[in-house]
Amino acid sequence: MLDVREIDLSAVREQVDTVLEDFIEDKARAAVGRKLPPEVAGTLRDFLTAGGKRIRALLCVVGWHAAGGGEGEDRTAILRVAASLELFVAFALIHDDIMDDSATRRGRPAVHRALRTRLGPSPRAERLGAGGALLVGNLALIWAQELLHTAELSVQRRRAVHALYDAMLEEVMYGQYVDVMGIGADDDIDAALQIVRCKTATATVERPLQLGAAVAGADDTTLGLFTELGLPLGEAFQIRDDLLDVFGSADGACAPGLGDLREGKHTVLLARGLRAATAAQRRRLRHLVGRDDLDERGAAEVRAILEETGAREHTEHMITSRYEQVLRVLEASALPPAVSRALHGLAVTATRYTS
C-alpha cells in the first residue's frame, strides 16, 4: 500500500500534536488536583504551540513506515515516541536559551526571560527566572521519558528504543558541553563539525528515523541506512540554520541576526572564515565576534569578511554536497517509494527552507 499511497505528513503532525496536548492537559489537571502550579504545564503547552516544524516527530513516523509500520496498525506507541521527541526538543531549547541568555524563542520571550519578568524588579529575578526555566526544562525531559515509558512496546523493541534514545540524549549533552566550555580552536572546522554532529545532526535526523524504525522492530540494515542518510541531512540542516542566523533568508522571511555572532558560536561558517581570512581580517573577526555589545555595524563588517573570504559560499557548498549525498543514498536504498518521497520532501524543507 505504501508503494502507491503517500505518507500524509500533515495528518501525522496533527496526531502528534494531539498526543502532546492531551498529555500536557493531563499534567495541568493533575497539578491543580495536588495544589501544585499548573503553570509549568501551561508554559510547555505555550512553548509547543508557538511553533516548531515537528520535523523530528515526522521523521520518527517516516522511520516507522520504512521498517514496516503502516496503515491499519495501532499507532499509539509510535505517536508517543514521536511526541516524546518534541518534548525533548523543548527541553533542549529552553536550557539552550538559559545558557545563551537568548531574549526570544519562536517570536516570544524565552522561558527564563518570561519568568524573570514575572518575578518583578528584584536583584534576584535574573537568577530565579533562570532557575525556574531550568526546572521547566527538566520537567520537559522527565515528561519526554514518561511518554516513552508508557508506550506499549515488546521487551525487545523497548530495549532498542531506550538504547537509541539514551544515546541521543547523551550525544546532545556532550555536544552542548563541548560548545559551552569552548573546547577546540575557533578556526577548527572539524571541531565545529563535531559539535554540529553531536549537538544537533544526529538528534535531528538520524536518531528520530532510527527510533521510529526500532518501534517497528527494524533490523540493523535499516538502522545503518538511517545513519548514512541522517548524518549528511542533519549536518546540512544545522549548517543551513547557522547561515540563516547570520545572513537571514533569501526571501527576507528570516532577518539576519546578531545571536550567534554575539554568542561567538563555534560554527562551521565562522571557522571557515577564520581559516581563509588574512591576518588583518582574522584580527577583526576575533575582535568583533563573541561580544555582547556587537552592533549592526560590527555585524555588517563580519558578514562582509565572511563573504570576501568565500566562507559563505563554501558553507553553501557544504550544504549542497550533503543534500546530494542524501539523494544518492535514497536512490540506492530499497526503501518503499512513499518513504523515499517523504524523506526527499523533508530533506528539501530542512536544507532549502527560506524561513
Add this chain to the structure above:
Amino acid sequence: MLDVREIDLSAVREQVDTVLEDFIEDKARAAVGRKLPPEVAGTLRDFLTAGGKRIRALLCVVGWHAAGGGEGEDRTAILRVAASLELFVAFALIHDDIMDDSATRRGRPAVHRALRTRLGPSPRAERLGAGGALLVGNLALIWAQELLHTAELSVQRRRAVHALYDAMLEEVMYGQYVDVMGIGADDDIDAALQIVRCKTATATVERPLQLGAAVAGADDTTLGLFTELGLPLGEAFQIRDDLLDVFGSADGACAPGLGDLREGKHTVLLARGLRAATAAQRRRLRHLVGRDDLDERGAAEVRAILEETGAREHTEHMITSRYEQVLRVLEASALPPAVSRALHGLAVTATRYTS
C-alpha cells in the same frame, strides 16, 4: 532468614558504589573512544566519591527486602535501581547549587564554581560555568534513567518502577519550582511543609522504599505502608537538615551556616519564626533574611529571634513527633524484624545525626 540475620547495609553501600563506579568508568572510556570530553564522567565520579550517605540507595534495597527480595537472589537489577537514585541525587544537587549559586558542596567547590574557575578570568565565565554544570547535571539525570532502562525487570515490574520513578522526578521538580518562584507567603508553615514534602521528603524516603519494593513485585499494601512511613521520616529528615544549616549540630561537627538564611529559603523553621514573632521581630527577620550580604552578626540576630520566639524548639518537636510516628508505624507493621531494625537504624541516622 531475614528474621534472624541483619541486613548488612555497609555491604549494600559498597555494592551500590561499585555499580556506580563501573557505570561511570564505562562512560569515561566510551567518551575517550569518541573524542568526547571524559571530564564530564570524571566530574560526576568526583562528586559521588566526595561524600553522601547513600541513604536513598540503602532505603531502596531495604524496601526490596521488605517485599521479599533477599539472600541468594540475583541483585543486579535492584542494585542498578538503587545506584540510579544516587545519580538522580547528584543531578538534583548540581542543579540546586547552580540555582542557589552555592559556593561549596561536600567540602569542595560546587560544580558550576569549579567550571567557572577553569574557564579563567572572562566576563562570561560565570554564565558558561553555570551552563557547563547544567549539562553535567542533565547527564546525571539521563544516566540515572539509563541505569533504570538497562535493569532487567519483568514487564509488570518495569512498569511499576517507571511509574514511581517518574512520579518522584516530577514531585521534586515541582517542589523546587514552587521554592524558586516563591509561591506562598513566607510565614505560611503549610506552604513550607508542602515544599519539604515535594522537594525532598518523598524522594528521600517514600519513593526509594517503594522503588525497591516494586523491583521485588510488591503489592499495594507494602507500597501504602511505605507512604505511611516515608512521609514522616522524610519530613523529619529535611526539617533536621534545615535546623542544621542554621544552628549547626550539637557536637559541633556541622557549623552553623549562612546558606539558607542568605538564600531566604522558605523553611518551616523560618515560617514558624515569622508566625510567632512580634511585629518588631518580624520586621528584623524580613530585613535580614534573604540578603546576599547577610553577615555573622546579622545571622546571630536571626538565630536569637528564632530561639526567643520558640521557633527552634517547636521545629525540634516537629522532628520528634514525626520520629515517634515512624516508630508507631514500624511497630504496627508486619515487616520482617530485620527490615524493621534496618529502618529504625536509618530513621535514627536521618533525624538525629549530628553532622
